[in-house]
Amino acid sequence: MPAPKPSELAFIRFVSVENMMRLVHSIGVETVLKDLARYLEDDFRRWDLFDKTPRVAAHSEDGVIELMPTSDGVSYGFKYVNGHPKNTKSGLQTVTAFGLLARVDTGYPELLTEMTLLTALRTAATSAMVARHLAPKGATTMAMIGNGAQSEFQALAMRAICGIDRLRLYDIDPAATAKLVRNLSGLGFDLTACKTAQEAIEGAQVITTCTADKQYATILTDNMVGAGVHINAIGGDCPGKTELHGDILRRSDVFVEYTPQTRIEGEIQQMPADFSVTEMWQVIAGAAPGRTSDRQITLFDGVGFAIEDFSALRYVRDRLEGTGFFQSLDIIADPDDPRDLFGMLTRAGASSAGMQREGATL
Amino acid sequence: MPAPKPSELAFIRFVSVENMMRLVHSIGVETVLKDLARYLEDDFRRWDLFDKTPRVAAHSEDGVIELMPTSDGVSYGFKYVNGHPKNTKSGLQTVTAFGLLARVDTGYPELLTEMTLLTALRTAATSAMVARHLAPKGATTMAMIGNGAQSEFQALAMRAICGIDRLRLYDIDPAATAKLVRNLSGLGFDLTACKTAQEAIEGAQVITTCTADKQYATILTDNMVGAGVHINAIGGDCPGKTELHGDILRRSDVFVEYTPQTRIEGEIQQMPADFSVTEMWQVIAGAAPGRTSDRQITLFDGVGFAIEDFSALRYVRDRLEGTGFFQSLDIIADPDDPRDLFGMLTRAGASSAGMQREGATL
Numbered sequence: 001m002p003a004p005k006p007s008e009l010a011f012i013r014f015v016s017v018e019n020m021m022r023l024v025h026s027i028g029v030e031t032v033l034k035d036l037a038r039y040l041e042d043d044f045r046r047w048d049l050f051d052k053t054p055r056v057a058a059h060s061e062d063g064v065i066e067l068m069p070t071s072d073g074v075s076y077g078f079k080y081v082n083g084h085p086k087n088t089k090s091g092l093q094t095v096t097a098f099g100l101l102a103r104v105d106t107g108y109p110e111l112l113t114e115m116t117l118l119t120a121l122r123t124a125a126t127s128a129m130v131a132r133h134l135a136p137k138g139a140t141t142m143a144m145i146g147n148g149a150q151s152e153f154q155a156l157a158m159r160a161i162c163g164i165d166r167l168r169l170y171d172i173d174p175a176a177t178a179k180l181v182r183n184l185s186g187l188g189f190d191l192t193a194c195k196t197a198q199e200a201i202e203g204a205q206v207i208t209t210c211t212a213d214k215q216y217a218t219i220l221t222d223n224m225v226g227a228g229v230h231i232n233a234i235g236g237d238c239p240g241k242t243e244l245h246g247d248i249l250r251r252s253d254v255f256v257e258y259t260p261q262t263r264i265e266g267e268i269q270q271m272p273a274d275f276s277v278t279e280m281w282q283v284i285a286g287a288a289p290g291r292t293s294d295r296q297i298t299l300f301d302g303v304g305f306a307i308e309d310f311s312a313l314r315y316v317r318d319r320l321e322g323t324g325f326f327q328s329l330d331i332i333a334d335p336d337d338p339r340d341l342f343g344m345l346t347r348a349g350a351s352s353a354g355m356q357r358e359g360a361t362l
Numbered sequence: 363m364p365a366p367k368p369s370e371l372a373f374i375r376f377v378s379v380e381n382m383m384r385l386v387h388s389i390g391v392e393t394v395l396k397d398l399a400r401y402l403e404d405d406f407r408r409w410d411l412f413d414k415t416p417r418v419a420a421h422s423e424d425g426v427i428e429l430m431p432t433s434d435g436v437s438y439g440f441k442y443v444n445g446h447p448k449n450t451k452s453g454l455q456t457v458t459a460f461g462l463l464a465r466v467d468t469g470y471p472e473l474l475t476e477m478t479l480l481t482a483l484r485t486a487a488t489s490a491m492v493a494r495h496l497a498p499k500g501a502t503t504m505a506m507i508g509n510g511a512q513s514e515f516q517a518l519a520m521r522a523i524c525g526i527d528r529l530r531l532y533d534i535d536p537a538a539t540a541k542l543v544r545n546l547s548g549l550g551f552d553l554t555a556c557k558t559a560q561e562a563i564e565g566a567q568v569i570t571t572c573t574a575d576k577q578y579a580t581i582l583t584d585n586m587v588g589a590g591v592h593i594n595a596i597g598g599d600c601p602g603k604t605e606l607h608g609d610i611l612r613r614s615d616v617f618v619e620y621t622p623q624t625r626i627e628g629e630i631q632q633m634p635a636d637f638s639v640t641e642m643w644q645v646i647a648g649a650a651p652g653r654t655s656d657r658q659i660t661l662f663d664g665v666g667f668a669i670e671d672f673s674a675l676r677y678v679r680d681r682l683e684g685t686g687f688f689q690s691l692d693i694i695a696d697p698d699d700p701r702d703l704f705g706m707l708t709r710a711g712a713s714s715a716g717m718q719r720e721g722a723t724l
Contacts (some may be wrong), residue, residue, distance in 0.1 A: 009454060010379060016692040017372060021710040027706070056418050058433050060466045065438050069430050071420050076427050078442075080462065082469025088700050090469055092371060096694045100442065104422045106454055107444025116695035120703055152704035176701055183704050329691075330378040332458045333478035336631060338450050341482055342514035342545050345391070348383040 010334035015113035015316060019325040022119070022194040025318065030160040033153075036125035037132075037161050039111040043146055044129075047281035049073065050307050052258060062086060063135040070306035072114060076102045077310040079115055095119070100312040101230040108348075109330065111317045122312040123304060124153035126257075127232045128161035131206055131291045133283050134298040135230040139205035140166050145197050145219055146211035147171035154208050155184060156233075162206075166190040170200035172211075198224055208232040208242045222247035226294040233267050244299075246270045253298035255280050255290075257308070277301070299327065372696035377475035377678060381687040384437040386479070389681065392522040395515075397681075398487035399494075399523050401673040406491075409643035411434050411435065412669050414620060424448060432668035438455075438464045439672040442479055457481070463675040470694065473679045475570040477671065484674040485666060486515035488619075489594050490523035493568055495645050495652045496617060496660040497592040501567035507559050507581055508573035508597055509533035509542040516570055516594075517546060524568075528552040532562035534573075560586055571605045584609035589657040595629050608632045614661035617642050617652075619670070628663040639663070 008144050012025045015023065024032050043050070053070045058065045063084030070077060086095055088089050097115035131139075142164045144151055146271040150169070158164040167189055171177045176191060177193050184191060194200040199220060201207050207229055222245050225231070231252065235243045244267050254264040268275055280286035280300070291298050335344035366415040377385065405412070408581055420427045422537045424636050425446030426461050432439060437459050443459040450456055459477035460523045464470060493501075506513055510533070529551055532537045539555050546553060558560040558582060564568050571581050587593070593614065597605045606629050617637045618624040630637055642662070644650035682688055696708035 002663050017695045018692055018710070021707055023705065025711040051420055053418060053420075056415060056417075056429065056431060058413055058431060058438055058466075060433075061437065062467050063431075064468070065464060067418065067431060067440060069418060069420060069429060070643065071422075071427075072660050073422065076420055080464075080471070082464070084467075084469045085593060087468055090468075091695065091700070092470065093694065096470060098471070098693050100483045102442075102444070104420075105424050105429070105446075106445045106452075107427050107451055108423050108454065108458060109442070109460070114695060117703065118709065148701045149703040179699070179702055179705070193657075219517060235626050241566065251607070317370050328378065330380055331460050331476050332455065333379045333476060336456065337541070338453070338455050340541055340545070341479065341511040343387065343541070345383055345479065348380070348546065349387040 009108070010330050010332045011328040012109045012331055013111050013320060013326040014329045015111070015320065015326050017114045019327070020114050020117050023316070023319065023323065023325040024121070024313055026323065026325070028273055030156055030300045032121060032129065033125045033157040036122055036312060036315055037129040037157070039315045040122070040126055041131050041284055042310060042343055043307050043311045044281040044284045046072070047285070047307065050310070054261060055306070057177070068306040068309060070310050071104060072310070074104055075310070075314065076104050077306070077313045079119070079306065079309040081115070081119070083100060084136065097195070099313050101317055105283070111313060112329065113316055114124040115312070118312050118316065119304070119309070120150055120153045122308050123150060123234065124157035125161070126300060126308050127154055127208065127234060127300065128157035130255065130280055130300045131158060131162050131230055131232055132299065135162060136205050136291070136294065141204045141229070141299070142166070142169045142206040143170070143200040143204035144207055145170050145177040145200055145207070145209045148210065150210050150234070151180050152183050154210060155189065158206065158213055159189070164206060168192045168194055169200070170194045187355050199326065204229065204231060205335070206230045209235050211235040211243055218245050219243040220248060221245045222251065225251070225297060227297065229297055230300065231297065231299040233299060239264055239269060242267050242270055249299065252297040253278065253362065254299045254301055255283065256301050257303065257305040262303050264300055265303040268301055372694045373690040373693050374471045374693055375473050375682060375688040376691045377514070377682070377688050379476045379479065382476050382479050384679070385681065385685065385687040386483070388685065388687070390522055392518055393552040394483060395487045395522045396518040398484055398674060398677055399519070401482070401677045402491050402670060405434070405669050405673045406646045408434070408645040409647070409669065414674070415668070415669070416623060428584055430671060432672050433466060434467055434672070437642070437672070437676065438666070439675045440465050440673040441668065443477070443481070447479065461570055461675050463679055473482070473682070474674060474691065475675065477674070480674050480678065481671070482512055482515045482668040482672050485512060485596065487523070488670050489516055489570065489596060489662065489664060490519035492617065492642055492662045492664070493520060493524050493592055493594055496662065498567050498590055498656065501526055501530070503566045504528070504568040504570055505530045505562040505566035505718070507532050507562055507569065507571045509538040510572065512572050512581070512596070514545050515544050516572060517551065520568065521551070524570060530554045530556055530564070530566055531561040532556045532559050544650070563587070566591065568578035568592045568594060570594040571597050573605055580607050581605040582610060583607045584613065587659060588614070589659065591659055593659065594664065595661060601626055601631060604629050604632055604645065604667060608662055610659070611637070611661065614659040615640065616661045616663055617645065618663050619665065619667040623624040623667060624663055624665050627665040630663055
């Protein structure tokens, strides 16, 4: 007797790191970033519709493990993500992530995917989508302070979505800047490696801060920042981790993803609880102004929100159709009679016992 | 140039439904249930140590999707589980589940597994582990009211762990009872199919109620229950779903897993907020009495708690060692240089472009 075959319903699509890379290359990195920005903008526009549960965090001495769920009423998604600053020392990633998309009507999972790469892509697409609304018109130059794992993605997204192709680079570790220059060489950017943060922001209309230390740092001080710039502050994303001097926040109009989360995790954790911010979805939906003058400093205090992962999961699900860039995982027990889970188990046992008697391997 | 191979660190073990069935059969179902009861008892004994986050639920008209995380400081686990009562009508499972175990020190996932079968096993092992502490000594007979997907597992666990081998069966649907009789025939049980719940509980020292309707039902009324029995009430496990008349609860000593959750989901949702209960871990740790007299009615108001899933995940992880009952999933992006995620992506692209030029398939 052959082993009972699981039905179609028992399978979900799994996108490994390798398949994610294949998928991204088959589409093209910059096209993926532009597509993601479109998916993100669609979801920001219908922001009200989403379940906005705060992340569920398990803290330890070494780091944090978080679950970030959300739902639009049709699909349900969550991301598992860890943050372990010391991992780098033992050759491990500081942040790893995977995500899942399920159907709300049946509760059945439909997609499981790596999200380390996907998060890097969606973070960059979010920054650029926001900059498209807030950066001064005609911006061509970005200072990039912090040249780690996220920096290349930021650069490509800012060019693909905002037309910024001149980059001024600074990192406390020159090796990080050298890596960034190496990775972006030959891709048509105008690259300048700088010796200080101050030097990097000279002439830049957009300033991206993206450093990794989990501590109150002051990457930018007030006197460094001139009128009219857009600051894309994405490195401060947990309690105790900020990058900007409070005075910069006071001079800026601050835009956030989801206020309750950003007050805990973002740059504005330094400010009083009633410090005025605008949620970015309101700008995109036309319910609140974005940039209103040439002299205004706009500041995106980005920490990453579950809805952005949801957009990214939707995108991957949709783009997988017709490709072979996934494996099928038999993760759902699917007996012929839903009340007969035990029968499914015993029949599988009888069948594998039969196979063993016939000398077949399991 | 060959595609860069992901390192060992990039992989987690995945146990499909098929591999879970193979693993269970290779060990033997009753041995698995006994082993699980031991893992459960170990974790109940160190209950205080665990993070006890409430489940994170996303409700919709059709059902609920929940994440149930917990951690003992060394490992972190969570279960994804849905509950969609209408699924049965379209040939789908009402409840499906999968789970994950990760290392707290690095945040790296180590095990992903189906948990539909595993939850059925851990639920039965929990019931029997509790009954071993609370059921009257020398109990031989169990009434089983509700003969659905969980019933066979309950029967096997109660025999393996408590020595109960006489079963009196009742379900409003005689076909469910017929299925249960068919599945347990030839396994050495003394089986009696009954026409009413009243008839089923005659002479039983243990009464298991395990029905599936999501509504306030009264499977047992007060006058049906005699002195000295142990009631294992596991069917009422969400708001609006109970099985027992309130008068039975008032006559019983009620034992629960985790009081805040059980007051919302369990039988005691019918009772005032200060209704007295004992947490089962206290009994197991010797900090509270279990059964104290022959006439006492003990009642386990079981709803299922994250720590039980954690025990089950630990067990599977440990028992996988040295078997081939898993697949390796490449779910963690693992660049040689953790800061060079983009370099990993471009090198993979160069490599796959090379493969395409050589006409190799992806």
